[in-house]
Amino acid sequence: MEDSIGKVVIPGDILQxxxxxxxxIKVTVGxxxxxxxxxxxxxxxxxxxxxxxxxFWVDCHQKRYVxxxxxxxxxxxxxxxxxxxxxxxxxxEPASLSFMAFEAATKRNRPNLNVGDCVNAKLLVANKDCxxxxxxxxxxxxxxxxxxxxxxxxxxxxxxxxxxxLLRNKFNVLTFLGKAIQYEVAIxxxxxxxxxxxxxxxxxxxxxxxxxxELMSDEEVQIMSKKVVDSLQGFE
Amino acid sequence: xxxxxxxxxxGFACEQSCLTRSDGSATFNQGExxxxxxxxxxxxxxxxxEHVEKAAVDVIYKPKVGIPGCKEKATExxxxxxxxxxxxxxxxxxxxxVIVLQEMQNTGSLLSCCINACCQALMDAGINMRCLVxxxxxxxxxxxxxxxxxxxxxxxxxxxxxxxxxxSKTNGVIMTTTSxxxxxxxxxxxxxxxxxxxxxxxxxxxxxxxxxxSRVS
Amino acid sequence: xxxxFKKVEPAEYYRRHLTHDARPDGxxxxxxxxxxxxxxxxxxxDGSALVRLGGGGTTVVCGVKAELASPRPDTPAxxxxxxxxxxxxxxxxxxxxxxxxxLAQTLSQAMADLIENSGCVDAGALCVSPGRLVWALHVxxxxxxxxxxxxxxxxxxxxxxxxDTTLPAITIDDETGRVxxxxxxxxxxxxxxxxxxxxxxxxxxxxxxxADPTAEEEALATATVTVATLEDGSLCLLxxxxxxxxxxxxxQQCVDRAQVRGAELRxxxxxxxxxxxx
Numbered sequence: 001m002e003d004s005i006g007k008v009v010i011p012g013d014i015l016q017x018x019x020x021x022x023x024x025i026k027v028t029v030g031x032x033x034x035x036x037x038x039x040x041x042x043x044x045x046x047x048x049x050x051x052x053x054x055x056f057w058v059d060c061h062q063k064r065y066v067x068x069x070x071x072x073x074x075x076x077x078x079x080x081x082x083x084x085x086x087x088x089x090x091x092x093e094p095a096s097l098s099f100m101a102f103e104a105a106t107k108r109n110r111p112n113l114n115v116g117d118c119v120n121a122k123l124l125v126a127n128k129d130c131x132x133x134x135x136x137x138x139x140x141x142x143x144x145x146x147x148x149x150x151x152x153x154x155x156x157x158x159x160x161x162x163x164x165x166l167l168r169n170k171f172n173v174l175t176f177l178g179k180a181i182q183y184e185v186a187i188x189x190x191x192x193x194x195x196x197x198x199x200x201x202x203x204x205x206x207x208x209x210x211x212x213x214e215l216m217s218d219e220e221v222q223i224m225s226k227k228v229v230d231s232l233q234g235f236e
Numbered sequence: 237x238x239x240x241x242x243x244x245x246x247g248f249a250c251e252q253s254c255l256t257r258s259d260g261s262a263t264f265n266q267g268e269x270x271x272x273x274x275x276x277x278x279x280x281x282x283x284x285x286e287h288v289e290k291a292a293v294d295v296i297y298k299p300k301v302g303i304p305g306c307k308e309k310a311t312e313x314x315x316x317x318x319x320x321x322x323x324x325x326x327x328x329x330x331x332x333x334v335i336v337l338q339e340m341q342n343t344g345s346l347l348s349c350c351i352n353a354c355c356q357a358l359m360d361a362g363i364n365m366r367c368l369v370x371x372x373x374x375x376x377x378x379x380x381x382x383x384x385x386x387x388x389x390x391x392x393x394x395x396x397x398x399x400x401x402x403x404s405k406t407n408g409v410i411m412t413t414t415s416x417x418x419x420x421x422x423x424x425x426x427x428x429x430x431x432x433x434x435x436x437x438x439x440x441x442x443x444x445x446x447x448x449x450s451r452v453s
Numbered sequence: 454x455x456x457x458f459k460k461v462e463p464a465e466y467y468r469r470h471l472t473h474d475a476r477p478d479g480x481x482x483x484x485x486x487x488x489x490x491x492x493x494x495x496x497x498x499d500g501s502a503l504v505r506l507g508g509g510g511t512t513v514v515c516g517v518k519a520e521l522a523s524p525r526p527d528t529p530a531x532x533x534x535x536x537x538x539x540x541x542x543x544x545x546x547x548x549x550x551x552x553x554x555x556l557a558q559t560l561s562q563a564m565a566d567l568i569e570n571s572g573c574v575d576a577g578a579l580c581v582s583p584g585r586l587v588w589a590l591h592v593x594x595x596x597x598x599x600x601x602x603x604x605x606x607x608x609x610x611x612x613x614x615x616x617d618t619t620l621p622a623i624t625i626d627d628e629t630g631r632v633x634x635x636x637x638x639x640x641x642x643x644x645x646x647x648x649x650x651x652x653x654x655x656x657x658x659x660x661x662x663x664a665d666p667t668a669e670e671e672a673l674a675t676a677t678v679t680v681a682t683l684e685d686g687s688l689c690l691l692x693x694x695x696x697x698x699x700x701x702x703x704x705q706q707c708v709d710r711a712q713v714r715g716a717e718l719r720x721x722x723x724x725x726x727x728x729x730x731x
Contacts, residue, residue, distance in 0.1 A: 008449045010442055011322075011359065012367030012404045034324070034364070043324055043364040045445050062362030064259040064277060066328070092278045092331040128329055310562035313555055317695025398691075408698025412678075414691045415570050420708045423688060427701050 005050045009058060013042040025054050031068075032058025061161035061214075065090040065190035067126035072146070074155065074188030075134065077117045085113060087121070087134055090190045095132040097121060102136045103143035111136075111148065118149040118194060120186045149186060153196040156207045160191045162214045173213040176225035177206055181232065205232055245372075245385045245433055246345075250352075250444050252360040260361020263340070264353035266385055270340035271349045273357035277333030285332065290325040292332045297350070300339045311347065318371075318401050318411040319354055324364040333363060344387040345373035347399045347413070352437065359445065368404040370437040371411070372430035373397065376422050384433050398426045402434040404441075464658075464673055471661050478507075478667065483710050485652070485665040486510065486602075488718065490609065490725050492617040499590075500618025500643075504610040510600035510667065515592065515610035517618045519643075521581065521632060522589040532579020532587035534615075536564035538594045538607055545599040545668065560603060563692065564594065564611050567681055571649035571689040574615055579643065581623050586632065588620060590643065601667035604679045604692075608651035613722050616644040617729075649689050650718045651681040652711035659697045664710060678704070680711035684719065 004015065009032075016039055029035065032044035033056055042048075046060030065073070067089065075087035078094060085097040097119065102111040113119070125133035136146040166172050166187060174185060183206060184196040193210060197203045209228045213221045246267030255261035258274035278291055285292045295316040297308050304312075319335060335357065337350050348371035355369050375386040375394035383390050391397050396416030403410050409427065418426075459466045459477075470477050480486070486507030495501035498516035505512045525533060538560040542550040553561075568574055579588040592614065594607050619640035624633050655666035655674035666674055676696025681689050688708065693699065 008442075008446050010368065010445055011365035032362075032364075041366075043366070044362050045359045045449075046362070047449060060362045061253075061360075062259070064279070064361065066278065092280050092328070128327065306558055306562050306565075309555065309558040313559045314694050319695075321695040321697070403698050406698050406700075408700055409693065409704060410698050411695055412691055412693045412704075414688070415566060417570060417572070417683065417687050417689045419687045420705070420712075423691065423708070424701060424705065427704070431701075 004048050005056075007048060008046070009042045009048045010045040011043050015040040015042065015048075015056075028055045030055060030057025032060060059161065059164065061159050063159050063191065065160060067091045067095070067123055067132040068189070069123055069126040071123045071126070071189035072187075073121060073123060073134070073190040074149070074186060074192040074194055075119050075121055075190075076155075077113055077115050077119065079115060087119060089123075089132065089134070089188075090192070091132060093131060095121075095123070095134045097134040097136070101134070102147060103141065113148055117151070118153070118155060120146050120149055120188065120194070122146060145186075149194050150196065153184070153186075153194045154203050154207065156193050156195065156210070158191055158193060158211055159214065160189070162210070163187055163189060163191055163193070165214070166193075166210075169218075171218055171222075173209050173221050173225055176222055177209060177229065180229040181206065202232060245436065246387075248352075248437070248440055250356050250440075252356055252444070252448060258336075258357075258361075260357045260359070260363070262353050262356035262360055264349055264356055266345055266349045266352070267387065268341055268343040269345055269349045271346070271353040272338040272340055273350075273353035274336045274338075275333065275354075275357040275361040275363065276336075277361065277363055278328040278331035279334060281330060281332035286330055289329055291323070291328040291330075293320045293323065293325065294332055294334045295319065295354075296334070296336045298336070298338045300342065311350070314347070314411060314413060315350055315354060318351055318369060319358065321410050322355070322365050322367055322369045322403060323358065324366055327364050333358075342388065344389070344391050345385050345399075347371065348373040348385070348401075351401050351411070356441070356444075359441075366403075366405070368438060368441055369401050369410060370404070370434050370441065371399060371401040372433045372437070373399045374426040374430050376416070376418050376426065380422065382422070382426055382429055384429060396422070398423065398430075400427060400430045400434075402431060404438050407431060407434065463669070467657060467670070467673055471657060471663070476663065476670070480665075482661065482663040485714055486667075488609070488721060490613055490722055492613055492722075492725055493729055498614075499620065500614045500616075502610050502613035502617055504606050504613065506602060506606050506665070507600065507667070509598060511602055511606045512597040513594050513603070513606040513610040514597060515594040515607075515614040517614050518591045518593070519618065519620050520589045520591060521586055521623070524580070524584065524587040528576070529584040530580045530587075531576040532589060533576065534565075534568050534574050534590045534592060536568060536592040536594070536611060537561050538564060538596070538603075540596050540599065540603075544596040548599070556603075559694075560594075560607055563604060563679070563690070564592070564607060567608055567649055567651065567690050568592075568611070568615070571647045571681065571683060573612055573645055573647045573649055574643055575645040578645075579620075582625055586623075586625070588643075590615070590618065599668060601669070601671045602653050602665050605651045605653050605665065608649065608681065609718060609722070612649060613725075616642070616648070616722065616726060618643045647683055647689075648719050648722075649681045649683055650711075650715035651679055651690065652707075652714040653677060653679045654707045654710070656697055656699065656703070662703055662706060664714075678707055680707050682708075682711050682715040684715075686712055 079086040121134035186194040249265040260275040351371035396418035401411035489505040500517040622635040622638035678693040
């Protein structure tokens with residue numbers, strides 16, 4: 001298993017010698033891996049990743065979102081049903097969001113949320129057998145960045161792999177561009193990125209740069225970001 | 237795009253993610269035979285098809301000309317149950333995995349090309365799979381010789397056409413369907429040579445994924 | 454007690470039986486159910502047969518209707534056979550009324566493949582006047598009771614009905630072009646010598662193989678395979694759609710058993726046909 005970290009694995013591969021070096025240690029397997037008796041089998045094609053002490057998962061370029069508890073996602077409100085909003089988060093069924101799950105919301109003081117609005121929310125319940133449930137507050141009842149996204153932003157859809165890459169890698173396209181251009185961004189684990197810049201030109205340039213960075217190395221991203229910034233500022 | 241040439245199989249080629257709107261897609265060529273597969277899933281399921289314990293696999297096969305008939309429906313069922321075997325359907329209950337297959341060009345071995353395209357598209361969509369599947373068509377000619385991956389002409393001239401699908405884990409037969417008359421010995425010979433060829437296709441699968449992902453690893 | 458056990462843990466219930474080489478209905482693993490075949494059951498059809506597996510567990514009745522039609526443009530000198538399998542809602546609790554289910558369509562296609570591959574009907578002999586008039590045989594199989602293994606029952610019913618089918622002699626008036634049935638001459642049989650027999654097998658728990666599954670067994674099975682054999686031991690259909698993987702040895706075991714089964718059923722149908730003529 002040790003030597004396949006960072007390598008390409010395909011479904012049906014068996015990962016052996018899990019506890020060879022670590023002795024008897026609990027191994028946590030993430031997406032793309034499944035326990036098959038005494039060993040671990042791969043279920044998705046991608047790159048095997050590892051994080052200390054013993055977390056393993058497969059990084060794959062998936063487009064469809066499968067809800068996972070605790071994920072921050074960006075959803076679009078599709079309906080109001082009594083006490084809950086139905087929110088499309090790109091999964092197989094719409095998630096529900098209670099109107100009480102907002103900061104300082106009470107029975108009287110309902111959040112001002114309409115059909116078509118975007119929300120940045122956290123998945124509280126994500127079980128394969130029941131409907132996913134969203135909240136816009138943390139366990140202390142504070143919004144902590146979650147909530148309704150202002151209407152003037154731009155929502156773009158990209159692969160889940162790209163989102164993971166952006167959140168994992170400190171030196172990504174967003175930080176490079178952020179040194180020169182001011183913008184607000186919210187990233188959802190469901191492959192949606194909400195972007196707010198001063199001008200439309202900047203919005204288009206940044207969203208294109210994000211989409212293009214998916215299959216680039218760090219150096220390439222840096223060069224590309226520099227070019228984008230240069231052309232926006234009129235040097236070219 | 238990655239290609240492979242084998243002496244007894246026609247050249248393969250495969251391109252993943254060729255469609256932008258689907259969750260996973262692939263075109264697969266075997267010689268001139270080309271099939272385009274698109275996968276959507278796990279998505280919302282029609283109430284009539286919902287299973288509480290597993291994902292419903294739905295295969296839609298579009299022939300190049302004409303409207304799909306009884307024969308196409310039977311092909312859909314065949315591909316559906318083959319895919320269901322290799323997918324971990326229990327991980328996504330109350331959802332559907334929709335596979336759309338479009339025949340682009342048929343110069344023989346269409347069914348095996350469909351299944352191979354399906355497998356590539358499912359891999360591209362990142363749907364959990366138990367193992368991979370590949371299919372090989374063989375034909376027995378009038379003299380009893382076995383031809384792997386036949387062209388339409390060879391299929392017509394031969395006395396039997398046999399298609400097999402194998403899994404990558406045990407290399408066992410997941411699917412088999414035949415037409416024409418053949419002896420049980422010929423069947424075994426076809427099976428063995430197809431099984432032998434399947435190893436090459438699995439190798440090709442791995443190589444094409446390696447090529448696709450080598451940039452980001 | 455056994456009933457409760459069966460309801461709660463159907464798979465375990467079967468597993469306990471199968472480890473002792475027996476099935477809940479008393480059969481051995483590779484034993485088929487008793488078959489009852491009667492031919493000529495529908496008086497108004499040109500040929501018909503009724504097949505029952507296991508004392509009415511699975512019942513399929515099949516009628517053949519011959520019709521004069523113009524030939525298909527690509528085969529001007531050949532008649533054609535149109536098989537259709539119907540699964541009405543009355544035959545099983547799991548079926549609903551409505552358009553043909555996927556199962557019915559798959560079976561129809563399997564019957565079409567079986568007839569086409571085996572050559573049990575000589576399509577050339579169905580031609581009356583090349584390019585102008587041929588016989589079209591509509592083979593309709595209706596399932597009356599469904600308790601597993603429809604493929605075998607349908608195949609047996611369809612083939613027995615085709616072997617029972619006779620066509621009247623036809624004369625075409627050259628001047629007027631009118632078609633007349635020549636009632637003076639004897640009716641001719643349509644079936645060729647080839648006699649395919651299908652045998653189905655199911656796999657349980659990825660390793661136990663058993664023949665002729667009932668509906669319960671089909672629901673629990675991880676894979677099913679259907680083999681159709683001819684008299685000379687050659688195969689004309691081997692169909693396995695998905696399910697757990699099988700080795701070539703297991704497939705060979707199915708083929709061998711299907712050969713034996715084919716001989717038995719052929720003997721039975723021939724005996725029935727002979728007794729009808731007496």
